[in-house]
Every structure is written in C-alpha cells, then in structure tokens.
Amino acid sequence: MSLDYLKEAVGSGDSEKLIRYVRLHFGDGDEAAGRAEIDKAWIEALKLLLDVPETKREFILETLAEKDAATLAHLFFHLHFYFVRRSGEWIHDGEL
Amino acid sequence: MENFNETNQLRPGLWATVNERYPGAMITKSDFVPLAKLRKPLSESRLTFVSTAGVQPKDSIPFDTVHPVGDYSFRRVPSDSKHSDLEIHQLKYPTAGAKRDLNVIFPIERLQEFAKEKVIGGLTTNFFSFIGYNMDAERLERTLAEDIADAVEAEKPDAALLAPA
Numbered sequence: 001m002s003l004d005y006l007k008e009a010v011g012s013g014d015s016e017k018l019i020r021y022v023r024l025h026f027g028d029g030d031e032a033a034g035r036a037e038i039d040k041a042w043i044e045a046l047k048l049l050l051d052v053p054e055t056k057r058e059f060i061l062e063t064l065a066e067k068d069a070a071t072l073a074h075l076f077f078h079l080h081f082y083f084v085r086r087s088g089e090w091i092h093d094g095e096l
Numbered sequence: 097m098e099n100f101n102e103t104n105q106l107r108p109g110l111w112a113t114v115n116e117r118y119p120g121a122m123i124t125k126s127d128f129v130p131l132a133k134l135r136k137p138l139s140e141s142r143l144t145f146v147s148t149a150g151v152q153p154k155d156s157i158p159f160d161t162v163h164p165v166g167d168y169s170f171r172r173v174p175s176d177s178k179h180s181d182l183e184i185h186q187l188k189y190p191t192a193g194a195k196r197d198l199n200v201i202f203p204i205e206r207l208q209e210f211a212k213e214k215v216i217g218g219l220t221t222n223f224f225s226f227i228g229y230n231m232d233a234e235r236l237e238r239t240l241a242e243d244i245a246d247a248v249e250a251e252k253p254d255a256a257l258l259a260p261a
Contacts, residue, residue, distance in 0.1 A: 003165065003232040025164050028188060077162045093190035094150070096161050 026080065028092055037084055037091065044083040134255055136217075141254035143207065144220040145175070146244060148228035149194070149261040150186025151202040153177065159227045161187040166230035168240045172222040172247070177204060188229050189261050201261055220251035228261055 009017035020031060027034025049055075064072065081096055134141060150159050152171040160167035173182065179198045184191050194201040204223065210216045224244050230236045248256060 003235070022164065074163060077164060081162050092187050093192075094161070094187040095184055095191055096158070096187065 026084075033091060038080070040087050040089065041080045041083040044087045045079075136254060138216055138255070139214055140217040142218045142220055142252065143211075143216045143255050143257060144248055144251055144253035145202075145204070145207060145223040145257045145259070146248065147202050147223070147225050147259045147261065149201045149225060149259070150184050150227040151182050151198065151225045152185060153181060154183050159185040161185055161227065161229070165232055166236075167227055168230060168232075168235055170224055170226040170240060170244050170247070173202075173204070173225050175204065175219040175221060175223050176208070179205065186227050186229075186261065188227075202259075207257075217254070220248075220253050222247075222251060224248060 006018065006021060008014075023031045023034030023038070025034065026037040063075075067075075084090070085096070150161070151173060152159065153173060156171050159169070159171075182198060182202070182204075184194055184198075184201075189201075191201075199205050202225070207216070207219060211219050224247060226240060226244070230240065
C-alpha cells in the first residue's frame, strides 16, 4: 500500500485500511498472522505485569511528557517487536 | 551516456501485477530508465555494488526494520570488509543462509576475489546497502535513490552491480 493510499484512508476515516496495513507489516504480508502478532505482544506485556513488579514509573511519565508524539509512536512499534521477540515465538524470516 | 534500447527492460506487466496483489503498493513506473554501456573492458573497470540486503558494518546504527513506512537511509560498506565485520538488519527476507555465508546475498568476498584475480579492474572503496522495506515509493526515489546515486558517483566507479535482496 502506498503512502497516498494510507493518507486517503486517514482522510476518510477508514480505520480498517489503516489497521490492515499494520497487520500486514507485523505479519510480513499475512494479515491473519499480523493480527496474532499484535495479540502476542499484548499478552507478553500483560504477563510481565501480573505479579505487579516494581517498574520505573518516573521514567515512563518523563518519557511521555518530554518526547514528541512521533518518537513515541516509533517507540510503540519498537515495543511491539520487543515483546514479540521476548515471547520466544519469532515468525519473521529476518532480524531486527 | 549511451542508452541501451528500451525493449524488455522490465518484465511486461510487472508493476500491474504488484499493484493487483498489494493495492497501491507501487508507483506506476513506465519511464525508460537509461543504462550506460561499459566504456572499458571489465578487467579495467572499477566496480561498485549496491544492495537492498540490509547488510551493514557492525559499528553502524542498525537499519530501522520496525518503522511502518520504512528506512530511507543507506550505509557505506567498506569493500575490503570481511564477513565478520558485517551484520544484517532486515526483517523481510530469510537471513539464515546469509548468516552462514553472507556471499549468498551480499557477494563481497567473491567481488574481492574477482578484483584480486583481475577479472575486474578493482573495487570502489565503499559499497552501498539499504533495506527494501520502503513503502513511500516517491520518498524513496526523491531521497534515498538520489543520496545513493550521489554517493556512488563520488566513488567514480566504471560499473555498478545492483542486487535486490
């Protein structure tokens, strides 16, 4: 999908086109796999918090307050792959 | 620069096929891309190499394989590098074979051998590498392609080997 295709989707509020793009990216072109990958990342993140370990909340709050939205969006994509890799179930052919 | 004739430069219908499977994925490219004839024998020609394999020196910042729209940067890869000097950051093709023998995707040692054996006249100081996951085709053409073209030209090669991953 081209950038124009995605920008048109943003303009028309076509969320399905946008999330399909994300699923295709995360699933290496396989939309169903991408959907499962999104679930996998969230499950991995949830599992890490079930025992309510101490976390560096100041760091989180500072980061959210000080960094621009685009950087945080970029970080969001990094975090997806971080948790997918941490899950131990790596479906991708290549490396980060 | 002399151009080869235009026939069969790309497989007929290539762009239409890609766009059929991935709607809007590719810009329509019907322009003729001029190629240059070699002006001297290969054995006297300095060769450069441009690859989308995502190969890069170990001390360089990794290609951005997670960005949803792609990475529009390139890396210079010293042409005298050994496999052990390099690493791959590329999510979208199988890298297992290339990690065993980088030459299957980035034939740097074969090109070094060709230069040593005088099959080719020599190698530019650097080769050039980027990743192929770039979903903004116009940005790719406007920035990365131009940047690489300038960097290649600065090394004054007589010929360039282009290899998609």
